[in-house]
Amino acid sequence: MDISPVLTRIDDDLNAASDRLKDLLRIPSISTDPAYAAQCQQAADWLVADLQSLGAEASKRPTPGHPMVVGHIGEGGPHLLFYGHYDVQPVDPLELWDRDPFDPQIEDTPQGKVIRGRGTSDDKGQLMTFVEACRAWIAVHGQLPCRITFFFEGEEESGSPSLIPFMQENAAELKSDIALICDTGMFDPETPCITTMLRGLMGEEVTITGPSRDLHSGMFGGIAMNPIRVLTKVLAGLHDDTGRVTLPGFYDDVPELPAALREQWAALGDPGEMARDFLGAVGLSQPAGENTRTGLEMIWSRPTCDVNGIWGGYTGAGFKTVLPSQAHAKVSFRLVGNQDPQAIRAAFRAYVEDQLPPDCSVEFKAHGASPAAAMDTTSPLFEAARGALSDEWPNPAVFAGCGGSIPIAGYFSDYLDMPAMLIGFGLDDDQIHSPNEKYALTSFHKGMRSWVRVLGAARQS
Amino acid sequence: MDISPVLTRIDDDLNAASDRLKDLLRIPSISTDPAYAAQCQQAADWLVADLQSLGAEASKRPTPGHPMVVGHIGEGGPHLLFYGHYDVQPVDPLELWDRDPFDPQIEDTPQGKVIRGRGTSDDKGQLMTFVEACRAWIAVHGQLPCRITFFFEGEEESGSPSLIPFMQENAAELKSDIALICDTGMFDPETPCITTMLRGLMGEEVTITGPSRDLHSGMFGGIAMNPIRVLTKVLAGLHDDTGRVTLPGFYDDVPELPAALREQWAALGDPGEMARDFLGAVGLSQPAGENTRTGLEMIWSRPTCDVNGIWGGYTGAGFKTVLPSQAHAKVSFRLVGNQDPQAIRAAFRAYVEDQLPPDCSVEFKAHGASPAAAMDTTSPLFEAARGALSDEWPNPAVFAGCGGSIPIAGYFSDYLDMPAMLIGFGLDDDQIHSPNEKYALTSFHKGMRSWVRVLGAARQS
Structure with missing residues (x-):
């Protein structure tokens, strides 16, 4: 199945895809605040309906907390599971927002168009890049290139108390060849990455x-x-x-960094300049970590x-x-x-x-x-995805570290005995968890196109 | 004029004096809360009427905030000014009080009888020790041993915004030989003190x-x-x-401590034992200051x-x-x-x-x-007062330091060019500014007797 018409379909459908995302963003699904429990249900219902509109067998699954959404669609290997979360962070301090956090709009900025609102980058916008890639595949080819399981959580921003029990109780249904997780960022606006080390x-x-x-x-x-x-x-x-x-x-x-990773990271640019750029965006200039380490090491591997x-x-x-x-x-x-x-x-x-x-x-x-997690990158899907991402973006994709903790990646390994691959399109200035959160329209658009390519490459890998 | 019958009069009149104090304590004159402005006026009116009942020429004086009360009575030197304040601290958290803070009663405790209620120790009870001493002098001798000016403030617990302007505008009327201030404490329940150093x-x-x-x-x-x-x-x-x-x-x-003070303080007891007692009351045991200094130095002179x-x-x-x-x-x-x-x-x-x-x-x-304030103790009134206090209490009176700041003492020096002498009968466990404030009945009773003696000694000094 050819990916070119699918990519064209993504381009042509961008406005409609943005409108669908805005529908989801308007639901204030703040998981940590019990006052928004009904809105979390509402977001789950919205996703179930959207997956059903693709032809997926999808349902809302109760938990002691906010519900999970699980859906299945497509045939053939590899069997990919896609994880995202529909809950969002609280919005206080509200007075620091330039607009209603739950009335998302596309804004022009010096860095290009962005979608502004709570959850745009973390994680509703990222979640929808994958859903929209599937929609385009189905619109063009009438089907997906392989079997896909959707798995959406509503408690990621409040400690995921129901996640492990749910994974254990539904292990047979969720077990797949690999989990795709879209909750991370790019190395920079032109360089995609697959996050393979998590602190x-x-x-x-x-x-x-x-x-x-x-x-x-x-x-x-x-x-x-x-x-x-x-x-x-x-x-x-x-x-x-x-x-x-x-x-x-x-x-x-x-441990010291493996030589292969050290080389990949060294190719990303001058360490001092990268640290200055990274810190400059938040009003700083001097790396504050161990003075014998580069900035990348400080946040990825130290x-x-x-x-x-x-x-x-x-x-x-x-x-x-x-x-x-x-x-x-x-x-x-x-x-x-x-x-x-x-x-x-x-x-x-x-x-x-x-x-x-x-x-x-x-x-x-x-x-x-x-504990820290290091992905097992020996699966051919990792190199297939790296190639697909490199085709979409100006710079080749890199296996990167991530300073934060994303426990879900380890859970797939620990509880379902399957690898996980973290691909995301967030940017450092997305202001997740902060006022005026945004998602670059490029992240959304090229994110959808990236998943179209990853799905095509996965089929052939 | 003999002081013995005046002291007897204090003893005989104790119940009536307590009842008068309770009348004043029932007025919730919380200066920092604008909701109690009328009650501050009411407390000032009560004091004006009480001073007039002694035969004083007394009046309430408006300020931009709560009023001052000024009264004059008696003839002859030295001319003594007595300062106290009729306003009290707020009472929250109210639920921690064992009784209505403005329904004062005398209670039996393991440490003896106390008057319980807001303002008993800070400062209405202390203020009334002096007024009652004057009342007893007049009852016995028909007059006071010297000229006395009463000066009562209603904003001490809210930063005294009107105090300095009032002192400046009424300097001629207020100027006296010395100010007596009754808003401090005893060294311990048996040892009176005159506070001569304030940090x-x-x-x-x-x-x-x-x-x-x-x-x-x-x-x-x-x-x-x-x-x-x-x-x-x-x-x-x-x-x-x-x-x-x-x-x-x-x-x-x-500066290093003058030898005379060092000797007085050394006589107060074993420094280690005193520090342990003082700290033990708040769950501590080790003095935390300069390790070459005694506990008294740490809080009084360092x-x-x-x-x-x-x-x-x-x-x-x-x-x-x-x-x-x-x-x-x-x-x-x-x-x-x-x-x-x-x-x-x-x-x-x-x-x-x-x-x-x-x-x-x-x-x-x-x-x-x-800045810190050190009283000029060269006036013979200081030694006269120390002798008078030593006659009343079990232990000799001491010139003491005070860790806190009491700005009023400096104001008399700065704005009226007159010395001030701080004599008070509060105890460390009076819980001023806290729930269940109390004033020991001994403090009230022997406090009145102390002022009777100080007035007698001042006349002769």
């Missing part, structure tokens, strides 16, 4: 208690230990002057530590001379290679306890732990 | 900005500088391992630095892997001796700027600056 994540919440109650700093200041002083000392000690994390044993299970939140004492307007009883922080570690999240958690707790003055106590709260 | 205060709010917007720590973690990391490093560096503040020049204008508030990133329930754009802290310094608040502010700002990585910027917000 893990370990999160901890720390509460340090000093005095048994809030004190007046006039009466007690100077003699009573201030837990903020203890907390800042503990946190400040987590990095040394070279940017390395100081926890004992932290780097023990961190572990990190960040304080994601800190609070204690009086934080309102004006001033209050309180010496607080407690100080708090949320700390996370991005993990790579074989770093064991539980071992890193234990090392962190031991480090904090070791720094505590005798009068202070500490409580820890565990916040999730997932 | 100053300089407050700063710091905002450190890294990236131009909040980032996802998956995408940017490891390469982008996290402003919380910068802030914790800056704050952690403010103290060295011996508990000293590290700002250059910080201790330049900090400067400090405390972080009173810190915040940045995600501080809600659960976890969000944000790498925030900004991190904030409120930092204050308690000052002693001749430390110049503006010089310390400049040293702090220079220190922070010096620690900033090239990519981060900092904004400062000034939050008030008052």
Whole structure:
């Protein structure tokens, strides 16, 4: 089956495809907020109807949380499963949006046309690139080149509590040759990538208690230990002057980069220039990680530590001379290679306890732990997809790392014993999880065309 | 004029004096809340009527805020001005009170009888110790031993915005030989004190900005500088391992304690034991200040630095892997001796700027600056009062420091060129500004008797 007419169909149908995406974007399916439970149902219903309009056998599947959507269509190998999520992040602070986040529109920007609205890039726009590629295949050829299973989740932005049980209970139905996941980004606007390395994540919440109650700093200041002083000392000690994390044993299970990947990454451009460009977009210029590593390594293949939140004492307007009883922080570690999240958690707790003055106590709260994941790229589908993407975009596709954690990729391996391939068309400036989220119209248009090519290449691989 | 019958009169009249205090306590004169403006007027009217019942020439004086009360009575030197405030703190959280805060009653406790209610200790109960002492003098002798000016404020708990202008506009009327201020505490329940050293205060709010917007720590973690990391490093560096503040020049204008005071303080008890008792009440045991200083020095005569508030990133329930754009802290310094608040502010700002990585910027917000105050204790009235207090209580009175700032003491010196003497009968566990505020009945009873003695001693000094 020829892909050229299918690509032409994508081009001709772009406006109608954008309108369908806007329909889905108008549904405020915020999964983390119980007030939007009905809207999550509504988004699932919309997707079921859309898959049925393609001729797929599709249904909404209840879970203890928001429902899954599962659909099947087509015949022949390979059997591809496509995963995406229909839920979105909350929109606050609403006042920082330039438009209603759930009234999406196409806007002209200096970087070209974009679709603006919550969920455009994460993940409704990406999800629909695949659905629209299937629609075009069916419109032109009356069928798809192979069997496809759609698997859409509605809890990705709220920790996916129902995902693993659902995968286990429906393993026979979901098991396929490979999972395609469209929830990642391009290397740059001209260079597509397949994400083959994902960092893990370990999160901890720390509460340090000093005095048994809030004190007046006039009466007690100077003699009573201030837990903020203890907390800042503990946190400040987590990095040394070279940017390395100081926890004992932290780097023990961190591998050096394989030579083949090192070469691919080196071909992407001058490391210093890339780091400056990447940081320049967010008002920075100096890489803050280990000073012997390139910027790409810092975010793709090296572990990190960040304080994601800190609070204690009086934080309102004006001033209050309180010496607080407690100080708090949320700390996370991005993990790579074989770093064991539980071992890193234990090392962190031991480090904090070791720094505590005798009068202070500490409580820890565990916040999730997932190891890093490296995809098995030996399946011929990986090289087939890399070729298909390279045909569509100006630059050849690259096997890339990803600084974030996408647990779903590991779940397919762990619970369904199948590989996963991460292909996405997001750009660094999409402002996902932030006000004014957008998806470049090029990402949407060439994303659909990319999937048309990947489906064609998969059939032949 | 003999003081013995006046002291007897105080003892005989205790119940009636308590009832008068309860009348005043029932008026919810919360100055910071505009909803209670009428009640502040009502409290001022009550005091005017009470002073007039003594035969004083007294009136309510309007200000742009709550009114002042000024009254004059008696003849002969020295001319004493008595300052107190009739306004009280808000009562929230109301659910933590064991009784209606404005329905005061006398309760039996393991530490003896107390008067429970908002304003009992801060400051209506203390204010009335002096008024009642005057009433007893008049009841017994038909007159006071010297000329007295009463000066009551209704904005002490809300920043005293009208105080300095009123003092300036009415300087001729208010100018006296010395101001007596009853808004402080005892050293312990058996040891009265005259507070002669007050620490100053300089407050700063710091905002450190890294990236131009909040980032996802998956995408940017490891390469982008996290402003919380910068802030914790800056704050952690403010103290060295011996508990000293590290700002250059910080201790330049900090005097050593005069030998006479050092002796008085040494006589108060074993320094280690005192520190343990003081800290034990709030769940601590180890003094956190300079490790070469006693606990009393740490809070009375040494400067400090405390972080009173810190915040940045995600501080809600659960976890969000944000790498925030900004991190904030409120930092204050308690000052002693001749430390110049503006010089310390400049040293702090220079220190922070010096620690900033090239990519981060900092904004400062000034939050008030008052130098330390040391009373001029050369007036014979100080030794006369110390003798009078020593006669009333089990232990001799001491000239003490106070860790907090009481700006009014400096205002008498700055705007009326007259000394001030701080004598109060509050106890550390009075829970001022907190739920279940109380004033020991001993504080009230022996406080009235103390003022009877001070008035008698002042006449003879």
